[in-house]
Amino acid sequence: MPVGRTVSRAALGTCVVVTALAVPAAPAQSRQNEPPALPTVTDGCVGASPVTATGMPWAVARLGPSAAWPLTRGAGVTVAVVDSGVSATAPALRGAVTAGRDVTDAGRADRDCLGRGTTLAGIVAARPVSGTAVVGIAPAATVLPIRITGRDGRVPPTGLADGIRAATTLGADVILVGTGRPGTDDRLASAVAEAVARDIVVVAAVDDRSAPPSATAAPPWYPAAFPQVLAVGGIDPDGVPTEDSPPSASVDLVAPATGAVSVAPAGPGHYRVGGPAVAAAYVAGAAALVRSYRPELTQAQVRDRLRLTAEPPSAPGDPRLGAGTVDPYAAVTTIDPTLADTPTREPVPPAVLASVPAPDPAVRRAAVATTLLLLSTAVALLSIAVLRRGRRRRWNPR
Missing domain, CATH: 1.20.5 (Single alpha-helices involved in coiled-coils or other helix-helix interfaces)
Known part of the structure; x- marks a missing residue:
C-alpha cells in the first residue's frame, strides 16, 4: 500500500495525490509525550499538534549531524522544498522561510494546509527551540518553499516540472522533491537538466508503492529515476528497507523513514512522519551541510561525496539500500572520499646507523x-x- 502517496492516471496525464506522510500506528506502550501522526485532512487544514516532543528523535541520533555543527550548520545554503508549501509561522522555522512560489495559483507558498512540506522543511532546517531536542540536519540553512499541490492535494501533470523550474529560477542550491510520478516527459526532463546545469543538487524520494510478489520490475519513479538526481530510499531503526520495491528499483542512498518527528505547521508541537520523502529530507539536509562547508564542490561532486561517505549497507548487494545510509559528518569532513588524486606512499624503512667500534x-x-x-x-x-x-x-x- 502506498505510504503517503496515491497514484491515479488521468485521461490527459498522470496526477499524484499527496496525503499525509504516513507512519505506523504507535504501540500501546509508547511514551506519553510521543507526538501523533501527521493527519490527513479532507476539509480544512492541519492544525497544531497537542504534543511537543522533548526527546531526540531516533533518526537524528542515528545520523548524528551535531558532530558536523562546529564546522557548519548549513548557513548560506538555500534548500527548496517542492511539495505542499512551508509554514513560515512555525516557531522552529521562523525567520528561515522565504516567500517562495506557488506554481498552482492555489495560495501562498509560505503557508501549508497539508503540513507535508512543513514537516519536510523541519527535518532539513528546523532551528533549535527551548524545551525540545527536535532540530533539523542543517539548522542554519534557508528554506525556499515551492508549492505544487492544489487545494485538493493533487499535483497537476506539469506541477513537478514547474516546481523544479521555479526552484532553479529562485536560486536554490539544493532541491528536495518529496513526491513523483511513474513516468516522465520532455518538460520534466528539461526542468531537471536545467537545474543540474545551474549546479543545483536535486534530491528526490524513490517510489514507495508496493509491488505484487510476482512483479519483476516497477515503472521508474520520476524525478528520482533520472541519473543526475539523488534517489533516496528509507530504512527503519534496524537498517531494513521500508519499501517493498522490486530489485530493479534504483536507490543511491537511504536514510531513516519511520517514526521521524518534525514540526507542525502551526504551534510549537510536533507530528510523527514517515516514508521515502522523509528520508530524502534527511539527505537534502546533509547536502546543505556539504554545500555550506565546501562551496567549491560542484553538484556532481556533492552527490558523489554523499554516496562515497555513506555508512555501508547492512545487507551488501541489496539494491534497495544503494550505497548505504547517509552520514552527514563523514560527508562534511572527509578530505578526499575518492582518494583518486592522492599518490600512494611507499613505506619508508627506518634509518639504520652503522655501529662505531x-x-x-x-x-x-x-x-x-x-x-x-x-x-x-x-x-x-x-x-x-x-x-x-x-x-x-x-x-x-x-
Missing part, C-alpha cells in the same frame, strides 16, 4: 701523547715570541 687502547694512548706534544710545542713557541718582543721594547723579565 670501540677504539684500540694503544691508538688512544698515542693520540693523547701526540696532542700533549703539540700543546707543549705551541706553549714553547709562544714563550719565545713573547720574550723576543719584550727585549725589543727593553723589557727585563726579572
Whole structure:
C-alpha cells in the first residue's frame, strides 16, 4: 500500500495525490509525550499538534549531524522544498522561510494546509527551540518553499516540472522533491537538466508503492529515476528497507523513514512522519551541510561525496539500500572520499646507523701523547715570541 502517496492516471496525464506522510500506528506502550501522526485532512487544514516532543528523535541520533555543527550548520545554503508549501509561522522555522512560489495559483507558498512540506522543511532546517531536542540536519540553512499541490492535494501533470523550474529560477542550491510520478516527459526532463546545469543538487524520494510478489520490475519513479538526481530510499531503526520495491528499483542512498518527528505547521508541537520523502529530507539536509562547508564542490561532486561517505549497507548487494545510509559528518569532513588524486606512499624503512667500534687502547694512548706534544710545542713557541718582543721594547723579565 502506498505510504503517503496515491497514484491515479488521468485521461490527459498522470496526477499524484499527496496525503499525509504516513507512519505506523504507535504501540500501546509508547511514551506519553510521543507526538501523533501527521493527519490527513479532507476539509480544512492541519492544525497544531497537542504534543511537543522533548526527546531526540531516533533518526537524528542515528545520523548524528551535531558532530558536523562546529564546522557548519548549513548557513548560506538555500534548500527548496517542492511539495505542499512551508509554514513560515512555525516557531522552529521562523525567520528561515522565504516567500517562495506557488506554481498552482492555489495560495501562498509560505503557508501549508497539508503540513507535508512543513514537516519536510523541519527535518532539513528546523532551528533549535527551548524545551525540545527536535532540530533539523542543517539548522542554519534557508528554506525556499515551492508549492505544487492544489487545494485538493493533487499535483497537476506539469506541477513537478514547474516546481523544479521555479526552484532553479529562485536560486536554490539544493532541491528536495518529496513526491513523483511513474513516468516522465520532455518538460520534466528539461526542468531537471536545467537545474543540474545551474549546479543545483536535486534530491528526490524513490517510489514507495508496493509491488505484487510476482512483479519483476516497477515503472521508474520520476524525478528520482533520472541519473543526475539523488534517489533516496528509507530504512527503519534496524537498517531494513521500508519499501517493498522490486530489485530493479534504483536507490543511491537511504536514510531513516519511520517514526521521524518534525514540526507542525502551526504551534510549537510536533507530528510523527514517515516514508521515502522523509528520508530524502534527511539527505537534502546533509547536502546543505556539504554545500555550506565546501562551496567549491560542484553538484556532481556533492552527490558523489554523499554516496562515497555513506555508512555501508547492512545487507551488501541489496539494491534497495544503494550505497548505504547517509552520514552527514563523514560527508562534511572527509578530505578526499575518492582518494583518486592522492599518490600512494611507499613505506619508508627506518634509518639504520652503522655501529662505531670501540677504539684500540694503544691508538688512544698515542693520540693523547701526540696532542700533549703539540700543546707543549705551541706553549714553547709562544714563550719565545713573547720574550723576543719584550727585549725589543727593553723589557727585563726579572
